Amino acid sequence: MNRKAIREDLNSRVFNAFNITLLVIITLVIIIPLWNVIISSLSSGQALAEGGFIFWSPEFSLENYRAVFQDDSIWQAFFISVSKTVLGVATHVFFCAMIGYALSKQNLRGRKLYVAMGVITMFFSGGMIPIYLLIKSLGLLNTFWVYIIPALFSYYDVVILMNFFRNVPDALEESAKIDGAGEWRIFLKIFIPLSMPAMATIALFNGVGQWNDFLTTKLYITDQALYPLQMKLYEIIVQSQTQSMQNASSAVIETTTKGVQLATIVITTLPIVVIYPLLQRYFISGIMMGAVKE
Secondary structure (H helix, E strand, C coil): CCHHHHHHHHHHHHHHHHHHHHHHHHHHHHHHHHHHHHHHHCECHHHHHHCCCCCCCCCECCHHHHHHHCCCHHHHHHHHHHHHHHHHHHHHHHHHHHHHHHHCCCCCCCHHHHHHHHHHHHHCCCCHHHHHHHHHHCCCCCCHHHHCHHHCCCHHHHHHHHHHHHCCCHHHHHHHHHCCCCHHHHHHHHHHHHCHHHHHHHHHHHHHHHHHCCHHHHHHCCCHHHCCHHHHHHHHHHHHHHHHHHCCCCCCCCCCHHHHHHHHHHHHHHHHHHHHHHHHCCCCCCCCCCCCCC
């Protein structure tokens, strides 16, 4: 082996060692705080009050989670959260995909006008009061559909899907038309299956937004039967703060405000952490590889 090859091999090893070290540090920076939140949420009020632990709690307790789940209405709120997230994501992705498919066609009549109108919505908003008046005039106040209908359209997601649809080979569409397929069949049978990576990405982003959203409830919902989990947990945190202030003279309390807050963080984050690996398999490239012979 000559000197040049030895030098390149040494540089490659140093580069790989640097990358591995950097990735390990970044991974630890992400994992350690998450682990500490989980351990702290499982700690007793005494252990949390004393503090001083990172990786393992000196005293475990489920009182924080019991304080969160002792309210029976939380299961109704959980059902509302799951329903609005599942239905909201499905309708949002399908609606944006339909618009993105139409705008990806160069022969669409008035396409430039539609694109210009969409771009304007990316930079300018009507504001909170006009949007509230619009939702009120549509009769969406205190209804479940206020979670679904206003969230149907996002031009950011339309642009992503539109650009993805443009990359689908024209040969596929032409072959389908020769076989007698119409626009709906081409869209549902060809474009939707081939666009799963883009649609899964948008579904994940929109799902996280829908799951964590409680501002919609704060602004448009007063009926507690329609409260999602996030709003219910917000109320529990407020109640725990009030109880903590009332028990401030007590040296030891079973739960603390911090403990309840950490438990709510784990409860609201856990569904997203579980769903992410299921969507991850769609985040791959080359799904169209072999679809056409060109």
